[in-house]
Amino acid sequence: MGVNERVDDTVYIGVDIGGTNLRSALVDGSGNILEMKKDKCRIDLGARSAAETLAAQCLGLARSAEDRGLVLGAIGVGVAGKIDKAAETVVFSPNLPPLDGYPLGIELGKRTGSPVFMENDANVFGLGESFAGAAKGIDNWAGMTLGTGVGGCLILGGALWEGDGLGFCAEIGHVIIQPDGPPCACGSKGCLESFSSATALVKGAKRLVREGGMREGMLFELWRENALSADTIYECAKKGDGPSLSLFETMGWALGVAISNLFSVLGIRHAVIGGGVSAAWDVFIGPLEASLAHSISMLDPELAVIRRSALGDDAALIGAARVAQIGLRGQAK
Amino acid sequence: MGVNERVDDTVYIGVDIGGTNLRSALVDGSGNILEMKKDKCRIDLGARSAAETLAAQCLGLARSAEDRGLVLGAIGVGVAGKIDKAAETVVFSPNLPPLDGYPLGIELGKRTGSPVFMENDANVFGLGESFAGAAKGIDNWAGMTLGTGVGGCLILGGALWEGDGLGFCAEIGHVIIQPDGPPCACGSKGCLESFSSATALVKGAKRLVREGGMREGMLFELWRENALSADTIYECAKKGDGPSLSLFETMGWALGVAISNLFSVLGIRHAVIGGGVSAAWDVFIGPLEASLAHSISMLDPELAVIRRSALGDDAALIGAARVAQIGLRGQAK
Numbered sequence: 148m149g150v151n152e153r154v155d156d157t158v159y160i161g162v163d164i165g166g167t168n169l170r171s172a173l174v175d176g177s178g179n180i181l182e183m184k185k186d187k188c189r190i191d192l193g194a195r196s197a198a199e200t201l202a203a204q205c206l207g208l209a210r211s212a213e214d215r216g217l218v219l220g221a222i223g224v225g226v227a228g229k230i231d232k233a234a235e236t237v238v239f240s241p242n243l244p245p246l247d248g249y250p251l252g253i254e255l256g257k258r259t260g261s262p263v264f265m266e267n268d269a270n271v272f273g274l275g276e277s278f279a280g281a282a283k284g285i286d287n288w289a290g291m292t293l294g295t296g297v298g299g300c301l302i303l304g305g306a307l308w309e310g311d312g313l314g315f316c317a318e319i320g321h322v323i324i325q326p327d328g329p330p331c332a333c334g335s336k337g338c339l340e341s342f343s344s345a346t347a348l349v350k351g352a353k354r355l356v357r358e359g360g361m362r363e364g365m366l367f368e369l370w371r372e373n374a375l376s377a378d379t380i381y382e383c384a385k386k387g388d389g390p391s392l393s394l395f396e397t398m399g400w401a402l403g404v405a406i407s408n409l410f411s412v413l414g415i416r417h418a419v420i421g422g423g424v425s426a427a428w429d430v431f432i433g434p435l436e437a438s439l440a441h442s443i444s445m446l447d448p449e450l451a452v453i454r455r456s457a458l459g460d461d462a463a464l465i466g467a468a469r470v471a472q473i474g475l476r477g478q479a480k
Numbered sequence: 481m482g483v484n485e486r487v488d489d490t491v492y493i494g495v496d497i498g499g500t501n502l503r504s505a506l507v508d509g510s511g512n513i514l515e516m517k518k519d520k521c522r523i524d525l526g527a528r529s530a531a532e533t534l535a536a537q538c539l540g541l542a543r544s545a546e547d548r549g550l551v552l553g554a555i556g557v558g559v560a561g562k563i564d565k566a567a568e569t570v571v572f573s574p575n576l577p578p579l580d581g582y583p584l585g586i587e588l589g590k591r592t593g594s595p596v597f598m599e600n601d602a603n604v605f606g607l608g609e610s611f612a613g614a615a616k617g618i619d620n621w622a623g624m625t626l627g628t629g630v631g632g633c634l635i636l637g638g639a640l641w642e643g644d645g646l647g648f649c650a651e652i653g654h655v656i657i658q659p660d661g662p663p664c665a666c667g668s669k670g671c672l673e674s675f676s677s678a679t680a681l682v683k684g685a686k687r688l689v690r691e692g693g694m695r696e697g698m699l700f701e702l703w704r705e706n707a708l709s710a711d712t713i714y715e716c717a718k719k720g721d722g723p724s725l726s727l728f729e730t731m732g733w734a735l736g737v738a739i740s741n742l743f744s745v746l747g748i749r750h751a752v753i754g755g756g757v758s759a760a761w762d763v764f765i766g767p768l769e770a771s772l773a774h775s776i777s778m779l780d781p782e783l784a785v786i787r788r789s790a791l792g793d794d795a796a797l798i799g800a801a802r803v804a805q806i807g808l809r810g811q812a813k
Contacts, residue, residue: 303641308747309747315779317747321778323775324659333777412650442656
């Protein structure tokens, strides 16, 4: 037990850096959010401005902790992209380019006086769902976050699996599902991300309109209004629009193949799916389960457990706080 | 340290049960084979007869150990198929059906008076190569054995990864490479095994002859003589026969995609390939490496390390002895 775990009144701050919002939360040692702060992410003002906003949120939460008679342990930060944990630096952030190369962790530490630990967003999701969400009590599972891209995490033996520490791990979005499939942003073809992300839905809709010669219908109208998005396509699917449903069928099919492969290789049977696009659960879970049952020969499909994220947006905050808790424990060893 | 490891003179017996031969070896604690015994596998005489042959080999090796002033620790048994380790029973052995349901470990223990530990052949390969072969000193790696089928193993954190203990794990042969690919024996389509096994080579050659309308050439002659096998097709490929080379190109291509996916998911960069068909290394490693470089976007292909089994047939014996060593250590805890 680390020095900071002797008392039950230690709390942590979890920080979620998204393209839309900067959020921080005070989280207790059991994963309950006590208080949350949120500001618009004005990344156009630069990395330093973002760090200042986050520091102000954290200092506010730290004061709140003190008022409550609680002890602040550390700050955990989740951010999309490649992180250099040792240097507390964002190496490459696809959605927030001004952060590239910025020593966010160090700056936040200076401004708050607290230890800061960083982790990528998919791993933060994994830690959050493991600690207090859909995967609580499950030792081995694979996680997928469906958003602009597809993120992934692996929890093995109850801990985040980090592989050889090569700077990438659990890149489930870049598992190849169909070698001659659509081009992926990563440069390869037929990756899961090219079938099962928001980007894939929009691209798929455009393909239906342009190559399919669509001249009417819901997707055509959205296309004409330049209003195609995962959300709007989902709205059409919910209304029973065939072409929109077919896009979610493809999404579910690819997820089923990917999960089948993960289960066969890892000898596991649990997966948790989160991220913004998981809101469309009702229109892709059927095709996903059918595809999984069709693909997997090693496991009785009845034993497969595919869960939707239980924490939603809170996974990022609770998971980031968990990064702080685990980081502090590691340091105290 | 377990009670049986206090002294350096403890040795182990590794048993390899193959369709052709029954082999046992006396192996020291560092993975050196001291002595080996081999008999034809007359599985047509039944499981009991096989157990008697193996017991005779083990008793001979035990006497030899005694003569050498060494202490026999335990016996480890490797066998293709699904093993119930707790019951020391072969649940299902595709190549040796008479073993199905036979409590081989218990029978061998009764006849020899030694503790017996069982493991499937792909995992035994992994333990052997980790302990004394191509993967010595490598903490995280994926193994593939190319034979009638394609076996797999995962070594994570220096230990055999066993997943949830569902009775399957590291089924790399049943990772789907191409969802609309050739049918696989497992019931699915486009599995690695349907591209990269001895069976796939022979099926591929037959397809070239029948569907490709082949009327002459090396593969046609082999087909006419009913002499198609991985070995004979490899002989043709070595002589530069184009159709034969194309079959190994497909094999290498599929292995490259599979390894790319394993590396992306696990965040690792080492793989070891063994099994009988790995003898054709020179004709598939080029296509494999090209396919891996083409498929993987997360890792600099220069950092990927694909090694051929260093122990060959001995991996099964050394790995089985390692199963005994680890099993005994576990018991002594």
